[in-house]
Amino acid sequence: MSAPKLRVAICGGGIGGLCLAVALSRYAHIQVDVYEGAGRFREIGAGVMIWARTWRILELLGLAEQFIKVTDIPPSPDVATGFEYRRSDRKDGFKWNWVGMPYGCIRFHRAHFLDVFVDNLPQGLAHFGKRLVSYDKRAGGEIGLAFADGTSAVCDLLVGCDGIKSVVRAQMLRAKAAEDGQPGLLALIEPKWTGSIAYRGLIPSKDLPSADGVKHRTLVTPMMYCGQNKHIVAYSISQGNIINVVAFASELDKEDQDYGEEWVTDCTKDEMLQCFRGWETEALALLEPVENPTKWGIHHLKELPFYVADTVVLLGDAAHGMSPHLGSGAGQAIEDAYVLASVLGAAATNNLDQALEAYQRTRLPVANHVVKASFESGKMFEFNSPFAEEYSTLGPAIGRQWAFLTESTPEGEAEKVVGILRSLEKDKDI
Incomplete structure (x- = not known):
């Protein structure tokens, strides 16, 4: 008989x-079930960027041609613009920094990005309307899952991919706090x-005005418009048809204060x-065409001391929900998935x-x-780091943030994780 x-x-x-x-669906000894609380797979937000490292993972998974x-x-392996930086909180703005890297900044519409994974998901793995309420460890080692619709399921390994407000993380940490004092x-x-x-807002590229007959630079270059306590990120998505605009404003003395229940309004x-x-x-030309902006409270997690408790594991934002300033949240989730698989x-x-x-x-x-x-990078972009406005040292320091x-x-990393496994085995x- 074959092993279970x-x-x-x-x-x-x-x-x-x-x-x-x-x-995981490519391994014969693994049975996968995906439980999604919504009625379908969907992404909130407009743009997603990845860097060469994440692109390599997509190649290793055999998905690159579909993402192209x-x-x-x-994407091209040539060195290209990661971001170009301008000082923009004045009428006479100017360029002060440029970060380049192989492949540059690879951009997508979030929904289109997610759709590639959806299209490669085998039939029968997805279960919708299944919002996890709690889990419990049962005799024999299996885990029971209880969903908000009154249904249940069992598994051997629970992976919490349920975002920055993760139910799995909350239960894991409460249990560990009680068990370990x-x-x-x-x-x-x-x-x-x-x-x-x-x-946040989206602009059809055709609505972005040109100056003196010159196209707005965000149509071809990912841009960072910087000012004291504020910065604007803008880049094209959807084959260049849409500009994704995110305009940040910070109050340093409000860090860790309560933001309220509604993060997005x-x-x-x-x-x-x-x-x-x-x-x-x-910079203002990017804001003028945004008719119905949304306002987001930017949250992150404090660094967790562990991602694993028994046979429950955290992945992506549930483990390390981060501010978006390095454009690396999606990339870190994908690397989690690649290493865990x-x-x-x-x-x-x-x-x-x-x-x-x-x-x-x-x-x-x-x-x-x-x-x-x-x-830290968000503070750098707004001249609130120890480098302040010393462009000659601040610029290289920003580049090092992506080291x-x-x-x-x-x-x-795949070889490393398997090597650690073999050593532990x-x-x-013994």
Whole structure:
């Protein structure tokens, strides 16, 4: 008789959860089920960017050709613009920094990006209207899942891919706090407001005005318009037909304060324009066409000390929800998925504990570093870091914030996690 399959339940059908499902579905010894609280897979937000490192993972998963069809500009290994930076909180704005890297900034519409994973998900894996309420460990090691609609399911491994407000993370940390006498873990459950808000909007490229017959530079170049306590990010998506605009404003003294229940609200164009009054014309030209902006409270997680508890594991924003300033939230979720799939694919079903420990040792230090670096970068863009407005040192420091992209390779991380697994397996057998 063949060995029973490892039953993996993925709670959350966002980018990280679906990437993991697609990657795990290729292993014959693993049964995958995706439980999504909504009635269909969907992404909130407009743009998503990835860097060369994440693109390599998509190549390794055999999905690159499909992603090329929905990217803004077909990726090239040549060094290209990551971001161009302007000082814009004055009428006479000027360029002060440029960050380049191989492949540059690879841009997508979030919905189109998610659709590629959806299109590669085998039939029968997705279960909709299944919002997880709680889980419980049962005799024999299986995990029971209870959903809001009154239904239930069981699995051997629960992967919390349920976002920055993760139910899985909350239960995991509460249980660990009680079991290990560490009440401090309770403070890590709720996301914290960074003190920043963001006005978001989409502009059809045809509505973006030109100046003296010259097209607005965001049509071809990802841009960062910087000012004291504020900055605007803009780049094209949807094959260049849409400009994604995100305008940030920060109040340093409000970091970690309560933001309120509603993180995303509608606001008036006038509120947004008043916030950036006095900025250079080129930056304001991105805000003028936004008729119905939304206002977002930017939250992140404090660095977690672990991503694994028994046979429950966190992935993506549930583990390391971060501010968006390095454009790396999606990339870190995809790398989580790639590494976790690599180690589960290499592990026998009776070595699950060792596989999860290997995943945690591989991913936790890197992802936690990016959480911190992303928050620091937002301060740099708004001249609130120790570098202040010293452009000659601030510019190179910003470039170094992305150093993690080249400190290893995805293939190397896959080899590393499997190597840790094999070492732990040997220790278990001694």
